[in-house]
Amino acid sequence: MIEKPKIEEILDVIVKKEQISDYLLVVYGPLNQDVLVSTIRLAESKLRLQQFPQGLISKTKAICAEILQNINKHQFKHDTYQPYLVIGSKDHTLFIYAGNIISEKSKAIITEKLENYLSIKEENFKSFYTNAFKNAVLTEDGNAGLGLLEMFYRSNRNFKYNINKLSENLFSFNLNIELSQQLVPQS
């Protein structure tokens, strides 16, 4: 997992530890809604070029939309640490790495959610997801609070994360999602 979110270190970690053979997309630094849409369009084009199946492309787009939207809504300005999104592949499996800075309050919320998702047995996860979706309430600013759950569900729980302390109230949140072609249901 990534512990030092500077872009050269991020890529170094991915190469050495995760052994990604192909980088498909690297986005680094502050973003807005236009960058979000452009990034997803570029990711789709790269995946089509590499002839990934449609279902995997759709999963990647949906997951990246949640990741980038979270970063866009909750990004902190920081001199050293910047948000990032990296999509790589190895042997027809896609790897999505992303990270951003979060507050102590967000850390508590994210940790509670993710640990809860991880504790749910695989056979119960679909019904948990369905119930959470049915019961979610949109906030005034349009948040459903389902982004992390969506990433978990669409990746079939191939989701790892870590949170590292940067300063008194700031933390880096890093996630790693693996999407294999076996995840794509038959059409």
Place this chain on the structure above:
Amino acid sequence: MARLEIEATTSTPEIILDPGAKTLQIKGICTPENPRLFFDPLFEAMELFQKNNDRILIEICLDYFNTGSSKCLLNLFYMISNNQQMKQNSEVNWVIEDSDPDIKESGLLFEEITGLKFNYPNNKSLL
């Protein structure tokens, strides 16, 4: 009531509610920063539409959408499914590009939750 037309942007879909034809079409990308604000005009128009109509054909052709929009779509379907007459007479065409199983799975979830009749046509718009 008047026809509702919302033009597509880079992050929001085209929406056309045609009371004469009794159809609603939502097409494009759906990642508004605030889905609630974006869908509010549609919800208001649908409330008016339901007062004088007992059926609708909804066609949805979305490239991708965020979870906030997904929740708004569920609320839209609930508006139909909570009215028994509307529910019986209405259908949703959940259009799938390139036989996309992931997009179809999202439609199946809406169908399971709301009990509305969903069709899964490929690629081309039926409206």
